[in-house]
Amino acid sequence: MDITDLNPPPSPDEVFRYFQTLPLPALAAQQQPPGDALVGLPVVFFTDGPTTQTFTLDIRGFTVEITATAESFTWHTGDGTDLTTTDPGAPYPDHTITHDYGAGRYTASLTTTWGGTFRVDGSASVDVPGTTTTDGPPVTFDVREARAVLTDPYD
Template sequence: MTTEYSGAEIGGLVGDDGSGGDGLGPLYVYRLRQPCGLVEERGDVCNALDFQACPADPGRVVEYLTVQQRPVVRTDGTAAVEMPAGAQPGDLLEDWIDLRTECLDITALNPPPSPEEVFSYFQRLPLPQLTTRHAPPGAGLSGLPVVFWTDSPTTQTFTVDIRGFTVVIAAEAQQYTWRTGDPAMPTLTSTEPGAPYPDQAAEHLYRSGTYTAGLTVTWGATFTVDGSAPADVPGTTTTNGPPVTFDVVEATAVLTNPYD
């Protein structure tokens, strides 16, 4: 971890925002470093003393870090230490100095993912494309409904890393929109995936012809962050299943002699 912050951003961590209180900018800037990284940077080898587990309440981010401080040239061209010739406002002076190494609550610097941030990830997940099933399985008959359902999985769980947080997104199909391929009634909707007759999700009467149907699924989700209580993802996304093409034929009455 080699992130640098201004004094104001981590003032709560060090008890001092680094400013002189006169509106001319900070006297110092700070950065947080992992102790092991500092040890290796200085040519030594990390050992157990360079690591420490830090307990944290749910939703909090607590890490074992070293706070470092360095003087900076202020907006009026002054600094807390002697400046070299030609120093400009914003230039860093001298070397980084270790202030302390301890468990620090850095939640404010790296807040847990917001619902809106999780939603942006949810929209990009590889959600399954549900397959359309229909009956009769071959050609349908004009005047006899073609029934639709899907037997594809309607839930899926994803684990994603968002800025170091483990976010588990549990997606579930919420609405099924059956694209009939018939301009007379382009779509049918249901809230259940259905099953073969008589538990189908939707049905449609077709005239004779060739049709291509498909299924659009609207997905919702809940999420957890580092084992937190589940929360709703604030939005939905959709997937389109593969199309299925079938014929609908006109049944023709044929007179037969029952005595033959």
């Protein structure tokens, strides 16, 4: 009798259960300008956290290496709009994710969807059959309306 019949390697579904419990980072939404923003000027969103993490686990005596990769980013803008991208964004001037706001107070956040691959005892990589998400901390900011004020330059 083959001993592997008594202890088969972890199945993809078994690895997925472990994948869902990994301490993946809750990526924070960064915004520019920092602090308050102005109506008519887009707010730039990005995250600068790690978008790939590798974990080595022991599952029933098998060494399982899981590589988690951020597959998508859902930017909750705080005004009822969600922007889903495969891009973590970038700060100005290389920005790729922006949103325009009306005057008010907003709380934005980021949900990251993680996918992954795994290897058992150094075997070929296999896709983890599913994804998991992490929610980053919220950031609250005001969007103000600028008003022009005419002044007398000779005053």
